[in-house]
Structures are given as C-alpha cells and as structure tokens.
Amino acid sequence: MSILSLGVRDRLEATFWERHANPWSAGTRILAYPILMYAIYRRDAKLLTATAAFLAVNPVLFPRPKRTDNWLSKIVLAEAEWLDAGNKTMGLDYPNVLNVINIPVTIYAFASAVRRDPVGTALGTLGVMVFKLWWTDAIVKKTGVTGEGPKVPESAE
Template identity: 80%
Template sequence: MSILSTDSVRERLEATFWERHANPWSAGTRILVYPVFMYAIYRRDAKLFAATLAFITVNPVLFPRPKRTDNYLSRIVLAEREWLDEGKGTMGLDYPNVLNVLNIPVTFYAFAAAIRRKPVGTLLGTLGVMAIKLWWTDAIVKETGVTGEGPADIPTVSDDSVAE
C-alpha cells in the first residue's frame, strides 16, 4: 500500500478490523464468550472476568483474515459491517433493530440473576440474550443479502484481470 494512499489511517484500520473479524473463528468465539462472561460474574471469578474482557477486546483482530467468507459466521460480520456502513445503526423501533432494544431488559435480567447467583435466571437470561442477538444478526444477513466470497470469488495472481 502506498504512503500516499487516499485511504486514511482510520479507514485502513477499520478495514483491517472488519476483514479479520470476518474470520469464522472470531465470530464464533465471540458468540460463545458471552456464557463464559456470565459464568465469571455468577462465580465472582475476577481472573476469569478479566480474561474474558481481554478476549472480548482483542477478539476482532486476534484471528487472521479468512481465505473465504461464504460461511454463515463470516456473513454475519460482513452483514453487520454493511448494515452500519449504510447508517442503519443497531438500535431503533424498526425491525430488526428493535430486537437490540428488546435485548436491553433481557441483558439486565441476565446480569441481575448472575449477580444474585440465581442459576436458572442466569441461564435463561444468557440464552435469551444470545437468541435475540443471533435473531438480529440473522435478520441483517437476510436484509443485506450478503453472501460472502468462496475461493472462486477471490481474485488470485493467476487471474487475467488481476495480472493486467
């Protein structure tokens, strides 16, 4: 990349963030870390809590850029990027953003149950948060029509269009 590139440093960092976060390992582990986070709260385990927060922080850039993005977990991330780039936000009374609004009280319920060490409430709240979040991500995948790229879709050095 040229030093005189028209892209700003911020734009390049954002592109790198989203490209790496589109790795299915990034998206998948980010989904699965929420129950660990809630367990850390429930158990009052400060080390697990800190480790979980650290993992959540570095997760989007921890994994390399994927070779293909035509899998469901990558499409979730690509759809979220497109959704946000279109200025549609994540909160609102319109569908599907209303799902994130509805997730606020469910999240508070899950946290309250974990803090009070109510195992059934913690479990139900955690599952509720995850289900609503996945419902929202599935909805934006459908709304944006993101399909991702398979190996045949990604330009290679041997492609004539790239070589010229």
C-alpha cells in the same frame, strides 16, 4: 479501490472487519458471552478479566479468513455493511427492535448472575444470545450478504 489508497482510519476499520470476518473470531465471541456470565455468577475475577480482555482483542486476534462463505463470516460482513450504509443498531424498526428488546434481557441475565440465580442466569444468557443472533441473521437477509464476493483487497502486511 485498493486498501492502500484509504486513509489511516479507513484502513484500520477495513482491517478490523476483515479480521473479524474470520469465523473463529465470530464464533468464539459468541461463545464468550456465557463464559462472561459464568464469571460474574462465580465471582471469578480472573476469569472475568480474561474474558473481558479476550472480547476486547477478539475482532483482530484472528487472521483475515481465506473464505467468507460461511454463516459466521456472513453475520460479521452483514453488520459491517449495515453500519456502513448508515443504519443504526437500536430502534423500534425491525430488526433493530431486537436489540432494544435485548436490553432488559441483558439486565435480567446480569442481575441473575449477580444474585447467583442459576436458572435466571442460564435463561437470561440464552435470551441474550437468541436476540443477538436473530438480529444478525436478520441483517444478513436485509443486506443480502453472501460472503462470496466482491473480494476485499489484501491488506498490506
């Protein structure tokens, strides 16, 4: 099926996932979280605004990748497949329990940054990243996404 035969919403969603599968998109999004926590810790409104704006446009900022057979692309493609199959991201089942556990870890990281507790902010931020990457790695394994096929049709420019 060609992307052109899809409805507008489906085309936008396909374009979103195609572009977000660029390893620069996934990689910089992961690295933006510590910057976000640093901005909160430092009370740096400009950095906070810039980071939030970057996170908002990040999934469509980079072009569709030529290759997706790398870990960063696979975690994005697995997430798209996971959601497309009707799976949820929160729950007491594995791997979704990792996201549930991540809620208090995120609150702890945020509260530590607000309190300007450097150790708590660093540990909380690390914890958030560990649980998120653990979840994405688990759904790569559950979905079996390899990043190598079938090829997504080129979007109309």
